[in-house]
Amino acid sequence: MVKPKKSAKSRKTSPRKKTSKQKKTGLWTRFFIKLSILFIVISAIYIVYLDRIVVNQFEGKRWALPAHVYANPVELYQGLAMNTQQFESLLTDLSYQHSRQLTTTGSYYRSGGVYTVKTRPFNFWDGSEVSKTIKVKFNQHGIRAITDKATGKELALLRLDPVKVGSFYPSHKEDRLLVKLEDVPKTLIDGLIAIEDRDFYQHVGVSAKSILRAFWINVKAGQVVQGGSTLTQQLVKNFYLTSERSLWRKIKEALMALLLESHYEKNEILEAYLNEVFLGQDGDRSINGFGMASLFYFNKPLIELKPHHVALLVGLVKGPSYYDPRRSPARAVERRNLVLDEMTRLGVLPERQASIAKGFGVDISPFKQVRSSRFPALLDLVKRQISLDYQEEDIRTEGLNIFSTLDYTIQTTAERLFKKQLESLNKRYGIEKGKLQGAMVITRRESGEIVAIIGDRNPQYSGFNRALDAIRPIGSLVKPAVYLTALSQPSLYNLTSTIDDSAINLKQQSGELWSPQNYDKVEHGQVPLHLALAQSYNLATVRLGMQLKVANVKRTLEKLGVRREIKPYPSLLLGSLALSPFEVAQIYQTLAGEGFYSQLRSIQSVTSSEHAALQRYPLSVQAVVNPSAVYLLNTALQNVMYEGTGRSAYQYLPREYKLAGKTGTTDDLRDSWFAGFSGDYLAVVWLGLDDNKPSKLTGATGALNVWSTVMAAVSKQGVQLTQPEDVEYNWADPSGYRANEFCTNAVQYPFIRGSAPTELSPCVSEVSRTLERASRWFDGLLNGR
């Protein structure tokens, strides 16, 4: 393609060379000839060079496309516990518009308890959802039925399009949605050509006629109505050149326009123009191309636009900020009407349609697309996780679609409550204004998918992401690992085993003496294991941990999911180990998953800009600790919530939720932690000050308060624990002797088979003893068979 151009040039010039050679042979002439040849050669080389640029950039990847991150799509189904208010707010989050006519995809109306919704089509990793008009019926429990309006059939399931939660932009922050020519309304093309370049289909890239005409029209109108550059020139200017205004640049622009036209079809050039043109600014994001502009201004795909929308966009080409329909609606409407008139005058829009179009106001959607910094902590996490598989350059320019695990409703609810609670705690505890900081991570209990993540007291601030980067001592949050280590040895420990909660002195690595204390500075003597955990007794835990050996506790922590180096010092037993809230969530995920480790994930899948399936980040589980020991531990963690340090949670949540969790507080109240789960979600909260000064909050007064408030709003299910086959319930008295239901103070505890106490409690009467013996004999008889 490059060659013919060059030869055409040389063919034109060579005859001239020959004639001049024949006429004169003077020195000057020779010099002039040489100079001309030099000039021609240089020009030719330059043109070849420009040609290269034109072709290479046009053929290659034309635009750096930002990656878009989506929340997990909402699936609607019969029986889903969602009320009309929540449904309506979901539709708002998805920027669905209220419209009786359902003229556009992404619109709905309500009549009584029935919503009629015209859904948007969307391409997911595992297939696409087409647009459907559906009826969603509600009753007092939630969704009663979903029917397809076209077929009248009930739908078992309906996946809505996902909320876009952010983007990774190229360095210049241009945002665009590529459109194909066939997806562009004809009125838009007609209008654009009418206003910007009437001879587009006739000229060769530059047009003297249009320069003259533009000049004449502008003089006549007394204002600049038309520009003289062709669409091709405009494209070249935006696509290849800087915005510098000089004669040289104009020449270059014209040359490149000619070259572009020589290589490519008009329609290819037009399509490129439609996708390139700058049409607006949203903060530091620039809106490029008509596809994105249509969403940005009207919240509709381009193909659905009406003449009055189209004319407004065409009018914007001249000056997106001067005619900004959000800031200067009157000016934008005036310009739009001018476009409509011009279109009618040229016969591309019937007069009647133009007058209907002129009847509309500015008609801009109140919804703007979500800013890139809306969920900074999540985007940070997604970025880190995806960077393991993709280059930074590709993430910012390949137009990837990243489907995150974020639950939009939970994230926004959690953000709102988190912020509110932090402000109120900040005030209540007399902490210097605005100093109390915090982070929160919420995951799905069974799969480890991150549904919400907050990294700052003001969740929308991007900056230090405490959820991932605040590495703080975890305090008593480590204790479940100590008790799990014990319960994993059923021949030695069960929930009722007694431990000595009395002072202990240990020599540290440095030679110094370490004398831990209980929070209440009291020694409690012989206490059952479950109580020591519920009340978070330090002395009992240290004594237990020393019996178990610190190295074994360290191993348990590693099995549960700690990947950071752990120093096996005795102080580990009280949580000297420093971790981020995210890492803590990973540990508790294994407990919530009943002994199965699931890596915390923020990404489900990735598709290309053309919606081809690229990558999936699947759910995986790994059996890492004995489920029976975890079952015992989890029942003890439920007891922490019923009668231990976590009981204030039940001021917010119903007792049937059977929550399991643990508080954590570090020396001098520097860190306030809570980690725990309900039936559907696991959450970890950390509160403290960035400078590591005391925050005056314990795990219970600070983090648990935030945890409970958020969980009460998002969790819908109580904890169900699966009782493994080798776990049985037996009565035991407070001293850990075997009891029965007639004993006061006796409680049923789970035991791994064979580990229940056999020694009978004094409370068991003689009659019961006989009965008990008989029953055991009978059991033995049965099992023996």
Added chain:
Amino acid sequence: MKIQLIAIVVVGITLSACADLSMYNQTPAPVRGSADDTRYPSSQSSTAAKTYPMEEHPSVNEDTRFKPAETIENTQNPAVVALLDSAYQQREQGQLDIAISKLERAVRISPRDASIWHQMAQIRHQQGLYETSLSLAKKSNLLAESNKALQQQNWSLMAKNYQKLGQSKAAQQAQLNAARLY
């Protein structure tokens, strides 16, 4: 014990008959055993044989601490059935990753449905991911609680995985466990 077994079978059959008469006229998902998978709360009693009456005495301890959880009856949501169905079809067409993706959607809706986890384990086995399949089958088995038929399928699958992983002893044991549930 025999009497109890008979009772369970009777209750099971009754329940499965009821299941056929259930409200929605759904085609049973081919991926799961039809009536076998119905969970019957009554089967809980088989593990806790009490030889003295418990209900005659007012409970001394009112609180629910450490009490074993009552089995909550778990009927499969039509949305989950639809996803299992669709996953089955994808699997038949050899689109295993898409099938997994559908199953993950089902897990999001019904995270403790053991049959979904079992299906995932099956597909992972088919893909040659034996370690993953093994863990998924174990998870399914834990969640299956009283569903003997599903537990039996899980043990068989675990046996196959152990075999592939060259752990023949564990494979034998798993096979034995499966056989015991017949």
